[in-house]
Amino acid sequence: MLPSFELLEPHSLDEALKMLATSEATPLAGGTNLLPDLRAHGRAGRRFISLAALDQLRGVEHKGNRVIMGGSTTLNDILRDPLMPKAAPSLVSMAKVFAGTMIRNAATIAGNICYGSPSADAIPPLLSVDAEVTLTSAAGERTLPLDSFLLGYKKTAHQPDELLKTVAWTIPAADSANLFYKLGRRRGDAITVVGVAVTVVIESGSCSKARIALGSVAPTVFRAKEAENILIGGPLTAATIDQAALTAAQASRPIDDIRASAEYRRHAVHMLVRRLLTQAWQTSGAKQHD
Amino acid sequence: MNRMENPLAGVKSEKFRQVGKPLIRTDSPTKVYGTAVYAGDLTMPGMLYAAVLHSERASALLRRVDTTRAKELPGVHCVLTAEDLPASQGVMTDMPGQTGGMTKNTKQPILAKDRVRFCGEPIALVAAESVAIAEQAIGLIDVDYQDIDGVYDPFDALAPGAPIVYGDDNVVASYKIRKGDIEKGFAEADVIVENTFTTQYQEQAFLEPEAALAWVDELEVLNIRSSTQVVEHYRAVADAIGLPHNRVRLRAEFVGGGFGGKEVMTIEVWLALLALASRRPVRLVQPRERSFLSHGPRHPFNITHRTGVTRDGKITALQISFTSDAGAYAKLSPYILLYATVGATGPYRVDNLHVDSVSAATNNLPACAFRGFGTMQANLACEGQMEEIAKTLGMDSMEVRRRNFIRTGDANATGQIIRSAVWSDQCATQALAALGKRPENSQTTRIGHGVACYQQSYGRILWMKDSSEAWVGVEMDGTVVVRSAVADIGGGQSSALAQITAEILGVPMKEVVVYFGDGAVTPLAGTSTASRALYMSGNATQMAATRVRENLLGCAGRHFSVEAEELDMNDSQVFVVGDPKRSMTINDCVKLCAAEGVHRHNLAIFKAPTSEGIDPETGQGEVFPDFTYGAHAAQVAVDIETGEVRVLQSIGAHDVGQAINLRAVEGQVEGSALMGQGFALCEELILEQGQLQTRSLSEYLIPTSEDVPKIKAIILESGSGLGPFGSKGIGEPVYAPVAASIANAVTDAIGVHIFELPITPEKIVKALRRKETVG
Numbered sequence A: 001m002l003p004s005f006e007l008l009e010p011h012s013l014d015e016a017l018k019m020l021a022t023s024e025a026t027p028l029a030g031g032t033n034l035l036p037d038l039r040a041h042g043r044a045g046r047r048f049i050s051l052a053a054l055d056q057l058r059g060v061e062h063k064g065n066r067v068i069m070g071g072s073t074t075l076n077d078i079l080r081d082p083l084m085p086k087a088a089p090s091l092v093s094m095a096k097v098f099a100g101t102m103i104r105n106a107a108t109i110a111g112n113i114c115y116g117s118p119s120a121d122a123i124p125p126l127l128s129v130d131a132e133v134t135l136t137s138a139a140g141e142r143t144l145p146l147d148s149f150l151l152g153y154k155k156t157a158h159q160p161d162e163l164l165k166t167v168a169w170t171i172p173a174a175d176s177a178n179l180f181y182k183l184g185r186r187r188g189d190a191i192t193v194v195g196v197a198v199t200v201v202i203e204s205g206s207c208s209k210a211r212i213a214l215g216s217v218a219p220t221v222f223r224a225k226e227a228e229n230i231l232i233g234g235p236l237t238a239a240t241i242d243q244a245a246l247t248a249a250q251a252s253r254p255i256d257d258i259r260a261s262a263e264y265r266r267h268a269v270h271m272l273v274r275r276l277l278t279q280a281w282q283t284s285g286a287k288q289h290d
Numbered sequence B: 001m002n003r004m005e006n007p008l009a010g011v012k013s014e015k016f017r018q019v020g021k022p023l024i025r026t027d028s029p030t031k032v033y034g035t036a037v038y039a040g041d042l043t044m045p046g047m048l049y050a051a052v053l054h055s056e057r058a059s060a061l062l063r064r065v066d067t068t069r070a071k072e073l074p075g076v077h078c079v080l081t082a083e084d085l086p087a088s089q090g091v092m093t094d095m096p097g098q099t100g101g102m103t104k105n106t107k108q109p110i111l112a113k114d115r116v117r118f119c120g121e122p123i124a125l126v127a128a129e130s131v132a133i134a135e136q137a138i139g140l141i142d143v144d145y146q147d148i149d150g151v152y153d154p155f156d157a158l159a160p161g162a163p164i165v166y167g168d169d170n171v172v173a174s175y176k177i178r179k180g181d182i183e184k185g186f187a188e189a190d191v192i193v194e195n196t197f198t199t200q201y202q203e204q205a206f207l208e209p210e211a212a213l214a215w216v217d218e219l220e221v222l223n224i225r226s227s228t229q230v231v232e233h234y235r236a237v238a239d240a241i242g243l244p245h246n247r248v249r250l251r252a253e254f255v256g257g258g259f260g261g262k263e264v265m266t267i268e269v270w271l272a273l274l275a276l277a278s279r280r281p282v283r284l285v286q287p288r289e290r291s292f293l294s295h296g297p298r299h300p301f302n303i304t305h306r307t308g309v310t311r312d313g314k315i316t317a318l319q320i321s322f323t324s325d326a327g328a329y330a331k332l333s334p335y336i337l338l339y340a341t342v343g344a345t346g347p348y349r350v351d352n353l354h355v356d357s358v359s360a361a362t363n364n365l366p367a368c369a370f371r372g373f374g375t376m377q378a379n380l381a382c383e384g385q386m387e388e389i390a391k392t393l394g395m396d397s398m399e400v401r402r403r404n405f406i407r408t409g410d411a412n413a414t415g416q417i418i419r420s421a422v423w424s425d426q427c428a429t430q431a432l433a434a435l436g437k438r439p440e441n442s443q444t445t446r447i448g449h450g451v452a453c454y455q456q457s458y459g460r461i462l463w464m465k466d467s468s469e470a471w472v473g474v475e476m477d478g479t480v481v482v483r484s485a486v487a488d489i490g491g492g493q494s495s496a497l498a499q500i501t502a503e504i505l506g507v508p509m510k511e512v513v514v515y516f517g518d519g520a521v522t523p524l525a526g527t528s529t530a531s532r533a534l535y536m537s538g539n540a541t542q543m544a545a546t547r548v549r550e551n552l553l554g555c556a557g558r559h560f561s562v563e564a565e566e567l568d569m570n571d572s573q574v575f576v577v578g579d580p581k582r583s584m585t586i587n588d589c590v591k592l593c594a595a596e597g598v599h600r601h602n603l604a605i606f607k608a609p610t611s612e613g614i615d616p617e618t619g620q621g622e623v624f625p626d627f628t629y630g631a632h633a634a635q636v637a638v639d640i641e642t643g644e645v646r647v648l649q650s651i652g653a654h655d656v657g658q659a660i661n662l663r664a665v666e667g668q669v670e671g672s673a674l675m676g677q678g679f680a681l682c683e684e685l686i687l688e689q690g691q692l693q694t695r696s697l698s699e700y701l702i703p704t705s706e707d708v709p710k711i712k713a714i715i716l717e718s719g720s721g722l723g724p725f726g727s728k729g730i731g732e733p734v735y736a737p738v739a740a741s742i743a744n745a746v747t748d749a750i751g752v753h754i755f756e757l758p759i760t761p762e763k764i765v766k767a768l769r770r771k772e773t774v775g
């Protein structure tokens, strides 16, 4: 049964931040993490601050080659944004396989990031485009790379009085590919077994930048930086790609659970990173040919 | 559509006006508009809310259950433990039919006393003024457990020295079949193929969890309105709490899915006790997590086949062993094991056969009825074995099947002669053909096609001596009423009765109202289980409607001075065939009957064939009224790097005898395609030391709308069934071959068979690796 809780409903961002500063309360966005948790093992009498009325937190702004996404933007908002397929292809691929339609209508990007789950699907794509997060509180604002925001299992740099206001990134360069794949035990509403996002940027026939972000295979979503480095500075041969993929698999620290064993997860990282890098190299290479 | 001469029921050669058509079911509009009332929607003034305390331990002594703090909580009206229950402690958990007896020792305590045998066993009941208070009270009950040794694997449970959960030796049931000369059969074989198949726990995962409302009425009758497949549990409730049978009235509401999970009594007796103790109406809707503990899932089975075959694919001998995990209480395990035993050979003729089957008690969740009822597990092994035999012989697996299919007039595993049509070959051939051309393999995906056939009974075990009653009557305005206590569990059970009646009385289906599911005021119809509702209640309704028709035509005949045979009924008119001017409306005809004092209604009883059981030494004898045959074919794409499987096409082809409502039949095929896909690929209740690890629908994975493949139903009609108009049961049969067809398609795709369900990506990756290293 869902325990009773108190719900504060601020009408402006300032009001919300004041509430956060003065009372012990938890932001409630789509509630698709908070409410199932509360029902499963929560106690009664918690206090939540609804972000529903704070329109300025929702929506995507495209400013030149920058994308600024409000924290309350939902997964379905991402799919409805006509510029998103260019601005972050991996994010769109991800949103298509995120949960199911009902949850996508409610689930927000800030909720996904701040819950800090290792299986949060939005995080690998956002890490693959070097996203930054801006946090705001009654005391002021701060911006930091998403990569350093994630600290550990369900642990982030988010402070109790802060709201995640925006996630922002620079649109990937023209000669690049940005891909995502989610491996789950079924196609809809599945907790990810392995999530992979990659970015490959090509300059004059060689790889100038690479990102490999992995979900569900460590206490937190992380970038396999050692594997990324293997790719830099040359063309991506089958051998380099396989070596990078293997390195990414070795960098993973998965667990055994009811969905899959650690051994399988590592194997899947190897296969999927190899596959996505190969595809990325081929598609970005093809772009160069045109 | 094809028909064959029916040796039993007599083929109706006339064209049907309504039967077989995809008419709108009588229950569809209310479900589409959201106005249908389910048990959990019911409320009454002064109603209390129940909650149940389930054991957290799998095997423990209950040293103390202290309800003091719970009872003191304001808003709590009553808290019941085993101490408070009537002396008859125990509720029957098997289904003896109207007259049959119980199998040995299947009573289960209503609430645990002194000892808990599985994690989830009910310990205490609370009724309070709100769900919140009831839940809080549950949390205030102190239980002092003392863990004792448990056993969590059926093979361990059968080993000497195992902790005893049931009886003297943990054997819940065992059967054997000894047929022909197995030694001779193996001697005649060119090759012997041996494999072991295992299946997992499967959860029914109905949309609607257990729900019921109970109260004591002004006549001192205990009323229960429940989500159940079995109205006649009113007797079991009465017996369990010491009331006369006529003081318990059970009504089955529309059921949001049963699949066998609401066959054995679930929460009814708890609510009965709370309503009696509190003298208030009490309602319970089990939360999903507790629903998982409140009914029995599908039994895990371990099945070994040792098959002798000749080089040209003919089976000469077959030795089969079954071991099923019954869990902590017997429930229906003996019957389910019997179904598996009878179904051991699938749709194949095997003259030299040994079967040994056993169901063992453990401290796991008690398993129980689930669509297919043991037959589908048996079938899965048969169909996997067909592929393995074909591979060994280098033959096409359909060819092996063809050489062994049972045919009309052959004896099945228990020596029962099959009298209805057996269209396994036609069904399998059509289903496979409908898959069409294989898409190309890509670098990392492999396409596979698989097929599976089956034999599944419909109707209950013959020595249960099953019967069903139905009442049909015509009102003075020509509208029609059907009364039947059939439980409408979502398969169109009541609607089918309307369609049959509309056909016979020549009225539009919308002119027929079916009152169903009331143990006190509608004629008793037996269970909505065993794919028997249409077979039994359909026949009873057909009989009653036919007699009403005879009465009406008799009156009309006298009026028109013609023989009744010269008359027909259609569009609410009674008319002389070939002379449309001589006609009257059905309401005028009914008025004639009334004036003449002729019955405008009829109460009919349909009685199934019966037998006295099987020989315990040989397993030979008649067990079921009849069987349904058909096939399912699947097309899958397997990612050979990650092991992911995608079902692309799922096609069921079944000889349903005669469709009553074509759309409803297709619905059964579609639902079964997904349910079987779940069983094949992703569904699994995982237990560790008896503790459920997959406690919610986020861990227990049923296929979602995103996982739906292209599904097609191919409906064949031999007209040879024992149901109304030659129909056969289809609710379970359509499900029987699905998982096997998907497993076989995966084998076809990757070249290695996975013998253990569910076929997870991980198992595929491992199997492929093994294949690589073995070569």
Ligand SMILES: Cc1cc2nc3c(=O)[nH]c(=O)nc-3n(C[C@H](O)[C@H](O)[C@H](O)COP(=O)(O)OP(=O)(O)OC[C@H]3O[C@@H](n4cnc5c(N)ncnc54)[C@H](O)[C@@H]3O)c2cc1C
Pocket (backbone or CB within 6 Å): A026, A027, A028, A029, A030, A031, A032, A033, A034, A035, A036, A051, A071, A072, A097, A098, A099, A100, A103, A106, A107, A108, A109, A110, A111, A112, A113, A114, A115, A119, A120, A121, A122, A158, A162, A163, A164, A165, A189, A190, A191, A192
């Ligand atoms: C059926 C189902 C399927 C799901 N499938 C997926 C899936 O496929 N992939 C996936 O990644 N997740 C999935 N989830 C989990 C969940 O939907 C996502 O994590 C979602 O993005 C959470 O967003 P929300 O708005 O609902 O967060 P909430 O539940 O409202 O909040 C989550 C956390 O974030 C905090 N928070 C929210 N907004 C802010 C803010 N602006 N500033 C600071 N803190 C904030 C909250 O305080 C809370 O701690 C699924 C959940 C369900 C129920």
